[in-house]
Amino acid sequence: MDDLTFRSDLVLSDVHLHTPRQRHLMVRLNAVGQPVFLSQFKLLLDKSHLSSENKERDFKKENVRHQNKCLDGLNAERSTGKEGSPREETAALLDEDGDLEVVRKPQLLDAEAENCSRDKVCPIILTRGGNVLEEEEEQGNGCSDLVKIEHTMATPLEDVGKQVWRGAFLLADYILGKPDLFKDRAVLELGGGVGLVSILAAKAAQSVYCTDVGEDLLDMCERNIALNKQCTGPAGRKVKVRVLDWLKDEFCMDPDARHSWSEKEIAELYDLTTVILAADVFYDDDLTDAFFRTLYRITHNLKNPCTVYLSIEKRFNFTLRHMDVACEAYSHFQETLNDLVNIKDGKMTYTVESLPLSFPQHILYERVEELELWKITADVASERSRPPETERRQEELCTE
Ligand SMILES: C[S@@+](CC[C@H](N)C(=O)[O-])C[C@H]1O[C@@H](n2cnc3c(N)ncnc32)[C@H](O)[C@@H]1O
CATH class of the missing domain: 3.40.50.150 (Vaccinia Virus protein VP39)
Incomplete structure (x- = not known):
């Protein structure tokens, strides 16, 4: 059996922890062979007409929308799961150790929105491949309230x-x-x-x-x-x-x-x-x-x-x-x-x-x-x- 090499010196920015694990997140490998991902961060701007409570509510709604979108992507991938057998579908719900992974959709309950003081980040991960820069050129320069960042997930x-x-x-x-x-x-x-x-x-x-x-x-x-x-x-x-x-x-x-x-x-x-x-x-x-x-x-x-x-x-x-x-x-x-x-x-x-x-x-x-x-x-x-x-x-x- 091949020797397994475990890297113990990797560090992970938990900014990305709330990103659903999908196999095809990366957009390319960089010059030193590290997978590069593209995240899109939405800015909540131009809300000066809103009161601060409204802004906070708006922010929380946006946050939940992002989480739902990420989870929908993950669930869709699982359920379409290339139409596998029930056994394969069950396997798709298990993690590497065989534990059942339950993915819940967050609900925006008013009470919850009011009580929740900590929000989780959930960058939208763009999964398309190809040359992102060229595609951006074609589409113009993108929206002023979106920032797109290429980054790696875990590094020495x-x-x-x-x-x-x-x-x-x-x-x-x-x-x-x-x-x-x-x-x-x-x-x-x-x-x-x-x-x-x-x-x-x-x-x-x-x-x-x-x-x-x-x-x-x-x-x-x-x-x-x-x-x-x-x-x-x-x-x-x-x-x-x-x-x-x-x-x-x-x-x-x-x-x-x-x-x-x-x-x-x-x-x-x-x-x-x-x-x-x-x-x-x-x-x-x-x-x-x-x-x-x-x-x-x-x-x-x-x-x-x-x-x-x-x-x-x-x-x-x-x-x-x-x-x-x-x-x-x-x-x-x-x-x-x-x-x-x-x-x-x-x-x-x-x-x-x-x-x-x-x-x-x-x-x-x-x-x-x-x-x-x-x-x-x-x-x-x-x-x-x-x-x-x-x-x-x-x-x-x-x-x-
Ligand atoms: C934890 S990262 C923060 C990166 C970025 N400012 C951010 O917050 O996402 C620390 C940064 O310090 C930079 N850094 C480390 N040693 C440095 C040095 N000797 N000269 C200049 N920058 C250095 C790293 O390359 C890295 O970009």
Whole structure:
């Protein structure tokens, strides 16, 4: 018998957990042979005439409609089940271990809708094959309230950017809810993954640099920009996908590397950027440190004050060190935020605040209580906040 290989290092964004399991979900394999799926996320926009209760009800109805649609697809597949024998049909209702899988349709009862405070995301999975980009061209640029994202379902840790994470929905939701804060701004996203946040930021912003690492990921991101021209402008021109590795001190300007920067683009980035975004990038202490070093370096070189929006999801695990459940990545994130606020280099000041999540939800996802949104304001230090020259020199010597 062949040896079975179990991968224990796969991580799964639970954004996709509520997607029915079907065999033919994927649209293609990417360059490294990972199955790529296409999800369509509906935005609930332009409801300003509705009261907030109506909006919530509308949102819940939409959510149930999505779930029903997904389940209908699954049930249809089972019942048409290629007209198998009763035995085969029964087998189709069993999971891999032989347990009966019961699929229930959610009902939208008024009482339930009112009491239910947590909604499950259920992206519509498009099962058609073929060249999605070409089909999109034929159909025009699609609806302005739909975002289509190609992503993978489960990846090793080094490829987590190929999945969509709940922190991206939260940050995108904030942007959709407060477009005036992003209107006509030049935006930089760090660790943008498959590009959901940058795509939605482009609805309001003037220009967006969506950055990350890994050619394959950046290619996926570029495809998503092209898939969503209704947000990203003709030929997706509003959003540029570039490599920006927090573990490197310099921008990649290698002309042979795809997604590298030109001198003009770097100058433009420093001259124009006033908003920096990052969703769910704090899960490894070394990367968190590298992220904040990058943020410090970039904000120091910006011509204008800048607002940084960060989303984070606390993930609790049992740790032997604490003999309790703890979220070490979150604790490290908070320590690093504190360090940033306490920087007194005489050049920049950073102020940090946690933003309330009271803004309405425009996308279908579970806004769990572990999600948080943070705002950092980076500004040039005023004369008063500058430490005396000797103190400053001492600090510089300490950091050298
Ligand atoms: C959990 S994913 C979040 C992706 C996306 N922001 C989202 O929320 O869907 C973390 C992201 O950080 C990126 N990342 C990890 N190490 C990085 C590095 N050294 N430089 C730049 N980005 C990095 C990953 O590639 C990935 O896209």
